[in-house]
Amino acid sequence: MAETHVLFVEDDDVIREATQLALERVGFTVTAVPDGLLGLEAFRADRPDIALLDVMVPGLDGVSLCRRIRDESTVPVIMLSARADAIDVVLGLEAGADDYVTKPFDGAVLVARIRAVLRRFGHATGASGETGDEEEQDGALVFGDVEIDTEGMEVRRAGEPVGLTPTEMRLLLEFSAAPGTVLSRDKLLERVWEYGWGGDTRVVDVHVQRLRTKIGQDRIETVRGFGYKLKA
Template identity: 50%
Template sequence: MSFASRPGGAAGSPAGAPGAASTSVLVVEDEPAIATAVARRLSAEGWQVETVGDGLQAVEAAARLAPDVVVLDVMLPGIDGLEVCRRIQAERPVPVLMLTARDDETDMLIGLGVGADDYMTKPFSMRELVARVKALLRRQQRAALAAERTAGAPESEPPVQVGDVVIDRAQRRVHRAGEEVHLTPTEFDLLLALAASPRTVLTRERLLAEVWDWVDASGTRTVDSHVKALRRKLGADLIRTVHGVGYALEPAGGAAGA
């Protein structure tokens, strides 16, 4: 099933920009009523929307369409959403918003671990769904513009070092104690935001705005889950929790600096 873009896209908007007529969204959902409702709502934003109902079709559609963002249900026939996300990201990194019927933190961490950028628990608000897709598209556009700038002058983006963690902004690579750590795009952006102010406590709301471009505090649990995912990869000692406030990056194994 596919839904053609409707009028209303911003004229002259770059590909991938929220509201651009050329923006494409792949919706992977096996419940026809939900798939239809989501596709119609996203099409109303002026985006090209295609829907598929099982995991194998999703992998094929992602390769064929090269969508700007994927809205992906976890529970699917064929192969589940986690495996779909893993396969899609292995072929071509793309922002993924996962939909889950289970409000289980372990499932969320697994989803983030295979490359999802955000998640929503069913039932969800269509208004919030659209807002989160727009936020993913804005992040994607900012990352593309940043890559263009650094490609022409990589020397202008010196690595950031916080203790024994070295963050190469130009190549988007991270090393700790000399060993490379593979992060998802969202994990990298979150680490970079924390590293910009080491030892300074950043609120969940601030991180949500800076990293996800999402200004509603309802998404703060997304921040918590991504921090836990970072700790699993970089070590539990690196990020300090200030209960009721937020998080701070604590240098270890050396001094902070750029």
């Protein structure tokens, strides 16, 4: 099996070198660069399996780099931030990041988060729960003008293909497995992001909003104080 290739963009020499060694020690291949422009070059040249991007790097900041990567690829992206600042977190997620980790971080925690994201991307299927009153046509789930091919992992809206990242697909599959059922943010964190402990629910909120822009703002309903549900 080929080793997982990680692109790591971090301008702090000590953090960059220590993290690279920690990732290589558990079997990852790592390309580590100190700024965003070099990160974009490395991404295009190497096509890594996952990108770790520090928010505050010179040349091209991490959020802008994430947007550039997302314009070209659905490769998973984890943002690294020196502070759990709401603006940093939300900007990174809105740019297309799948998750974020706050510095300073424990190497084992970072490895666990990387592996969780990679599992999600390698297995964008398996939403749990029973199906409800949705229509099923030729093996696809249909909700209004949204059609989900759960075998081909494709989504269409009004007949047109919808480009979802694997995280967005997993989120949609969780909703479609139980249409009309309210799913709490904590439950979605557990099922989609594999958080076995309390996580930052902003990750869920931003991804739901991104999903809404792609499948229709009124397709996923907010149930205040409880969570979200897919309209059957």
